[in-house]
Amino acid sequence: MSLLSKLRCITVDVTGTLLAYKGELGDYYCMAAKAVGLPCPDYKRMHEGFKTAYANMAKLYPCFGHAANMPNIDWWRTCVKDSFIKAGYDYDDETFEKVFRRIYSTFGSSAPYSVFPDSQPFMRWARKNGLIVGVVSNAEYRYQDVILPALGLNKGSEWDFGVFSGLVGVEKPDPKIYEIALEMAGNIAPEEVLHVGDSLRKDYLPARSVGMNALLLDRFKTPDAENWRQSGATVFPDLVAVQDWLTKADQILAGQQAQ
Template identity: 30%
Template sequence: MMINDNILPPKLILLDAVGTLFGVRESVGDIYSKIAQKWGVNVCPKTLNQAFYKSFSAATPMAFPGADMAEIPQLELAWWRDIAAESFKAVGVFQEFSDFPKFFDHLYQEFATAEPWVVYPDVIPTLTKWRNCGIELGVLSNFDSRLYPVLEVLDLGGFFSTVTISTEVGAAKPDPKIFAVALEKYDFQPGEVLHIGDSLTADYEGAKSAGIAGVLVERDTPSTPDKASYSTLAEIEFNCDR
């Protein structure tokens, strides 16, 4: 499917990371549960997964306006540790950890490796095609600074000229500020840029509020048929011959 065969391809595509380029290999609950088991804490992965997403959804945006850059790694860790603690408290096993901060340090570092993640099969072929088409590529994500090593170990880093993350900007999608900061790294106008992500609010509507075209990639069942929505990146095609 071609977005519009009557227009040139965008000069720049900004892509979300988790849920767009790569996802969790199992579920968050599975990974949390497996590592907790090594600490002698047994918990149902499905129940823990539900608790995690409830805690994650209730959390404040992962952005730290005014924070010194040197403080950001510890602020990121504390943000995630609070979500994890609330998740384990919700399923009634938090008190079983002999040293929760130490356990969480282990858990946190796990997600900086390739082990929990899987690159969607359409991603590398599509990014290669877009790059060969002359399109500049960047990452725009509400993830934390672990994204840099994760992109490298997943063999994705070489595709992107820039990476913009909410914790370093001090604003998270859908805030227009993070889109503006990403654009400042290039000499392109908003109308020459496309943002692709998996969140209707953060990605599609966020891009629109920043004056950028947005496209949704809903890898499960599409829930927004009235929007520019696709199930894979491979479905998003451009006429590079024009």
């Protein structure tokens, strides 16, 4: 009996699993600044400024301001403004708004992202084989409504439901986000679900804690992968390998190895 016959649902992470960022953050901030006649900000300072600003906003207003009823655009406006300030660029309000609108628009489109070539085929294969496919991501609503569809990953053809932190108000590694996924899949048993992600802390461990099966992708040959294996996780290089593994007979589900 193959693993496929034991499952009713597969859930997948987004960034690092289905898609990746193209280029560097500084590329897009530079293009936005130059578009309004400003010099290109320093890439390194901009990257560090963004990391700090994003961490602060995520702490103050988690899930993109969900609990505070903060509009998504306002959350990002504050985050981007603080990113520039921490990088040493304090523009006047009118100039900043012009820069920000370009950045916000860019990251709400397909432009900064590339889909891994095996993502769409894997999701379609899973659905063709009768599995419910869900997306579980620490992402804002535009991933569901704009970004994934613009990248050719559409609800109804590649996935059936999405659990996005900005919409449900819960984010990884909180196990509740996986409990929500189980509910949205039709309240199916966790042992009938396999989660695929790229983070031991955010994907594998919390999914396992609610009884789901889980495995990890190591698309970028990260040194952390060895630690993942030592922690009991099954690790694959891509979704092609996952598909092959799922169709082989007499396998043991990844999550069940830790039971």
